[in-house]
Amino acid sequence: MTAPREAILEFLSTSSKHMSAKEIYTSLQKKYPGIGLSTVYRTLNLLARMGIVTKLLLGDGQSRYEFKSKGKSGHHHHLICTNCGIIIDYREFFEEELQLVRKTEEKLAKKYKFMIQDHNIEYLGLCEKCKLKY
Amino acid sequence: MTAPREAILEFLSTSSKHMSAKEIYTSLQKKYPGIGLSTVYRTLNLLARMGIVTKLLLGDGQSRYEFKSKGKSGHHHHLICTNCGIIIDYREFFEEELQLVRKTEEKLAKKYKFMIQDHNIEYLGLCEKCKLKY
DNA sequence: TGCCTTATTGACATTGATTCTCATAATCAA
DNA sequence: TTGATTATGAGAATCAATGTCAATAAGGCA
Ligand SMILES: [Zn+2]
Ligand SMILES: [Zn+2]
Ligand SMILES: [Zn+2]
Ligand SMILES: [Zn+2]
Numbered sequence A, B: 001m002t003a004p005r006e007a008i009l010e011f012l013s014t015s016s017k018h019m020s021a022k023e024i025y026t027s028l029q030k031k032y033p034g035i036g037l038s039t040v041y042r043t044l045n046l047l048a049r050m051g052i053v054t055k056l057l058l059g060d061g062q063s064r065y066e067f068k069s070k071g072k073s074g075h076h077h078h079l080i081c082t083n084c085g086i087i088i089d090y091r092e093f094f095e096e097e098l099q100l101v102r103k104t105e106e107k108l109a110k111k112y113k114f115m116i117q118d119h120n121i122e123y124l125g126l127c128e129k130c131k132l133k134y
Numbered sequence C: 001t002g003c004c005t006t007a008t009t010g011a012c013a014t015t016g017a018t019t020c021t022c023a024t025a026a027t028c029a030a
Numbered sequence D: 001t002t003g004a005t006t007a008t009g010a011g012a013a014t015c016a017a018t019g020t021c022a023a024t025a026a027g028g029c030a
Helices: A003-015 A021-033 A037-049 A095-113 A128-132 B001-016 B021-031 B035-047 B094-110 B128-133
Strands: A051-059 A063-067 A075-079 A087-090 A115-126 B053-057 B063-067 B079-081 B087-090 B114-124
Touching: A003 A021, A003 A037, A003 A063, A021 A037, A021 A063, A037 A063, A063 B079, A087 B094, A095 A115, A095 B087, A095 B094, A095 B114, A115 B094, B001 B021, B001 B035, B021 B035, B021 B063, B035 B053, B035 B063, B087 B128, B094 B114
Parallel strands: A075 A115, B079 B114
Antiparallel strands: A051 A063, A075 A087, A115 B114, B053 B063, B079 B087
16 A cells, blocks of 8 residues: 555545546645645546456446445445436435345356356436426 | 437347447448448437447457347346356346346335436356366 | 528547656655 | 566556547438
8 A cells, every 4th residue: 555545545535426537637636745636546446357346337437436335325326317317326225225235146156157246227217307407 | 210320229239248349330331332330329329328338348458339128038137257258148047036136126216216217237257268267 | 392490420620538658756664 | 685577656658438520321391
């Protein structure tokens, strides 16, 4: 763990969610001048490969990253407005939902001989504001 | 519906899945020379906005598109190898999953005042081959 | 049918996020 | 220290996707 990496990880783990690489880079300049954009990208990819952060692909032209906090309180899925791009983290799973995910993972692992490591579930639609404007 | 649009839609609806814009463009050149790459992109975005094709963001640097065939036999979710990128469409555990998706949609719609239009569910892991090489 | 308005097309240029390159600097185990 | 190894930062390069714009095509109407 080097200083730039710690700075990035520390920032991600305390910041609000779903930041782009450039947003992270800019935010870090204030407290950590001199850090390079390349390092931000490299570190984010590294942390993603290590399973410490999640890389989100939301179709707005840039990847977004969020710290993957452990435990039930951290894990969540996304509700995304296809018009304005707002992202809502929701954690109100049905017990059934967790059970089903586990069961599906098992079945898929067996049938397709995959080693399943993660899942993404997202719902897309229009948020309260964008609903009105169609 | 113009000729280029029909060509793209016809191609997508009969081709194998998950094609990138450039792959679609190249494939069409054979049967439909003269079609422009811009037109391919414009048409894919149009069809995606119309809900006729699905735009997939898989993190390999380019969007992929698949025809969204109606009915239970068409709708599916994805199992993706994070190492080699292979994508498996799975359709089998559908009844339970569909019920749960509907129930979750209702709950989210009410709580967050969203109008939910679609969902993505994907499982990530290592495929049979990539499992061995870690 | 012929005319006119509007939408679409294709070639090309441009943008912009991400990755690459490479010389310098930090890390770490003897 | 010392030398081998890895990480860094500045800038260049890549390349998917979008924008521009003149030329075409579509579609409505007399
Ligand atoms: Zn919105
Ligand atoms: Zn989130
Ligand atoms: Zn694989
Ligand atoms: Zn598919």
